[in-house]
Amino acid sequence: MNETLMNDNRLAVLDHSRTRAKSGKPGAERGRISVRDVDIVFDTANGPHVAVKNANLAVRPGEFICLLGPSGCGKSTLMNSIAGFVPPSSGEVTIDGEAVTEPGPDRGMVFQQHSLFPWKTVKENVAFGPLMAGVGQNEANSVARTFLSLVGLAAFENAYPNTLSGGMQQRVGIARALANYPSVLLMDEPFGALDAQTRVMMQENLLDIWREFRNTVVFVTHDIDEAVFLSDRIVVMSASPGRIIADIDVKLPRPREQSLLTSPEFMALKRQCLDLIRQETLNAFQQQNKAG
Amino acid sequence: MDSQSNAAIRTAEALVDTSAKPSGTEATPDACVSAELSPPEEKSQVQSRTPVMIWFRTSGPRYLVRIMALVAAVLLWELASDNGFSFYVNFENIPAPSVVGAALGAELAGQEFYLHILHSLERVAIAYVMAVVLGVVIGVAMGRSRWAEDIILPYIELLRPIPAVAWIPLAILMLPTEQSSIVFITFLGALFPVILNTVHGVEQTNGLLVRAARSLGASRTAILWHVVLPGAMPSIVAGLAIGMGVAWFSLLAGEIISGQYGIGYYTWNSYTLIQYPQIIIGMLTIGGLGTLCTLLVRKGCSPLLKWQARGGRS
Numbered sequence: 001m002n003e004t005l006m007n008d009n010r011l012a013v014l015d016h017s018r019t020r021a022k023s024g025k026p027g028a029e030r031g032r033i034s035v036r037d038v039d040i041v042f043d044t045a046n047g048p049h050v051a052v053k054n055a056n057l058a059v060r061p062g063e064f065i066c067l068l069g070p071s072g073c074g075k076s077t078l079m080n081s082i083a084g085f086v087p088p089s090s091g092e093v094t095i096d097g098e099a100v101t102e103p104g105p106d107r108g109m110v111f112q113q114h115s116l117f118p119w120k121t122v123k124e125n126v127a128f129g130p131l132m133a134g135v136g137q138n139e140a141n142s143v144a145r146t147f148l149s150l151v152g153l154a155a156f157e158n159a160y161p162n163t164l165s166g167g168m169q170q171r172v173g174i175a176r177a178l179a180n181y182p183s184v185l186l187m188d189e190p191f192g193a194l195d196a197q198t199r200v201m202m203q204e205n206l207l208d209i210w211r212e213f214r215n216t217v218v219f220v221t222h223d224i225d226e227a228v229f230l231s232d233r234i235v236v237m238s239a240s241p242g243r244i245i246a247d248i249d250v251k252l253p254r255p256r257e258q259s260l261l262t263s264p265e266f267m268a269l270k271r272q273c274l275d276l277i278r279q280e281t282l283n284a285f286q287q288q289n290k291a292g
Numbered sequence: 293m294d295s296q297s298n299a300a301i302r303t304a305e306a307l308v309d310t311s312a313k314p315s316g317t318e319a320t321p322d323a324c325v326s327a328e329l330s331p332p333e334e335k336s337q338v339q340s341r342t343p344v345m346i347w348f349r350t351s352g353p354r355y356l357v358r359i360m361a362l363v364a365a366v367l368l369w370e371l372a373s374d375n376g377f378s379f380y381v382n383f384e385n386i387p388a389p390s391v392v393g394a395a396l397g398a399e400l401a402g403q404e405f406y407l408h409i410l411h412s413l414e415r416v417a418i419a420y421v422m423a424v425v426l427g428v429v430i431g432v433a434m435g436r437s438r439w440a441e442d443i444i445l446p447y448i449e450l451l452r453p454i455p456a457v458a459w460i461p462l463a464i465l466m467l468p469t470e471q472s473s474i475v476f477i478t479f480l481g482a483l484f485p486v487i488l489n490t491v492h493g494v495e496q497t498n499g500l501l502v503r504a505a506r507s508l509g510a511s512r513t514a515i516l517w518h519v520v521l522p523g524a525m526p527s528i529v530a531g532l533a534i535g536m537g538v539a540w541f542s543l544l545a546g547e548i549i550s551g552q553y554g555i556g557y558y559t560w561n562s563y564t565l566i567q568y569p570q571i572i573i574g575m576l577t578i579g580g581l582g583t584l585c586t587l588l589v590r591k592g593c594s595p596l597l598k599w600q601a602r603g604g605r606s
């Protein structure tokens with residue numbers, strides 16, 4: 001599988017990526033994320049709900065970080081504020097020094113599922129970003145083809161999304177997000193809806209692609225194995241209100257393969273995360289019991 | 293009828309699709325590779341033949357039954373008319389199908405009948421195009437803007453239940469020509485279903501897809517064009533088909549007014565002249581033309597919806 005992905009198209013993409021990088025900087029220097037003192041509060045029927053509390057986070061260009069935490073801990077909300085969908089109630093989010101005010105093509109999004117345009121073919125989906133950026137139809141199509149071969153779906157360019165399996169749809173989603181040459185890739189539990197085997201394959205696939213692109217990745221997950229396997233750094237969040245409780249460096253060698261999953265280093269990191277999350281879940285239970 | 297046959301074809305395609313495509317493509321690396329090495333073009337040949345064959349096996353007999361049901365009704369009608377059947381429902385003065393058929397033959401041989409049809413078609417065409425353009429524009433505006441909805445919705449709720457016939461006096465009083473009055477009444481009939489279905493479709497826009505489009509750099513206009521309208525299209529097309537049906541029965545009401553031509557006028561005139569076979573010809577012509585036009589609308593719009601068919605490929 002990995003070998004089939006390795007083809008000349010990849011090099012073409014990378015060359016293109018470098019020439020497209022803003023202000024002549026090398027691609028790897030873009031995508032510095034800074035989250036400073038961010039609170040995110042939603043007004044609900046039961047009064048204000050603090051989804052994220054006092055979040056501080058600095059992500060280096062080209063770093064792969066995972067936001068890990070139990071469901072409902074605000075990790076997706078925090079990522080959505082980086083994406084520009086949710087404005088922080090206080091504090092500031094910046095990308096390469098510029099404040100985030102709205103979504104933009106410099107931050108590619110990959111959603112959990114069903115986010116492809118069902119009325120567009122696979123190729124049209126991937127070509128959408130370049131078209132919006134104002135390149136012509138022909139160039140958009142050729143960019144789309146390049147990225148589709150990158151994720152191994154070149155043969156399906158004329159298929160409609162509803163004819164593809166869940167894993168293939170997510171690969172199209174990744175290709176679509178990358179086709180804008182984003183400096184930051186934001187992934188919101190992108191493999192959460194896939195079966196276990198497919199998920200493992202997709203993780204390796206993603207690392208292969210990222211190794212070539214080296215853009216910044218923020219990956220939201222509640223799966224500890226996934227977080228340890230993928231990331232350079234795991235940012236653990238606690239539940240209500242969502243706070244960052246730990247920042248764990250993952251110094252496992254790359255490229256990473258499935259054999260890593262049983263190594264002692266992997267196990268140690270996994271246990272560290274498990275303990276943190278377990279403690280948080282217990283705290284959450286106790287809070288609920290006191291309240292109830 | 294049409295939608296059912298489509299559904300049958302779709303199921304047939306789905307059957308073919310699951311058998312032709314390796315299911316669970318990514319369960320193992322090998323399966324994944326094989327899925328990628330066999331491009332869909334190879335399967336399309338198989339697919340283009342088998343649905344037709346399956347259609348003959350599954351839907352063919354059903355069409356036969358439908359035709360037989362119509363034939364049986366015509367036979368019963370013939371018997372009832374010939375024998376003067378009269379038990380609560382009275383067939384004594386109803387011309388038999390054979391008589392109607394003979395009269396139809398005479399009409400088809402002349403020119404008048406075609407003029408009636410042409411005039412009606414012209415009125416429906418003008419009224420329908422206006423209703424579709426205005427209806428979709430108003431519907432999108434209402435679906436996208438709360439202001440537009442709050443301003444326009446009361447009018448629609450109030451005017452929609454008024455039957456086409458009730459508009460005749462006002463249409464005559466307000467509009468300059470008979471033609472414009474008839475077109476106006478037909479237009480009103482088609483307008484409401486188009487508006488309401490468009491609003492419904494636009495309001496169901498998938499928020500996740502809007503977010504995806506925004507993160508890909510789409511402007512508001514681009515989102516309207518690439519996300520909102522295509523997403524609303526199934527509902528809009530349903531509204532267009534309903535609107536066409538309503539246009540035809542509103543046309544009949546409009547053509548009661550007046551005029552020298554039009555299939556509604558023809559039917560109404562035959563009634564005043566006590567020409568029973570002609571009344572039935574007029575009724576069936578309206579039914580036939582209405583069905584045909586609705587079918588054309590559905591067929592014409594189907595390229596916009598081909599993405600809905602499972603296994604559909606461009």
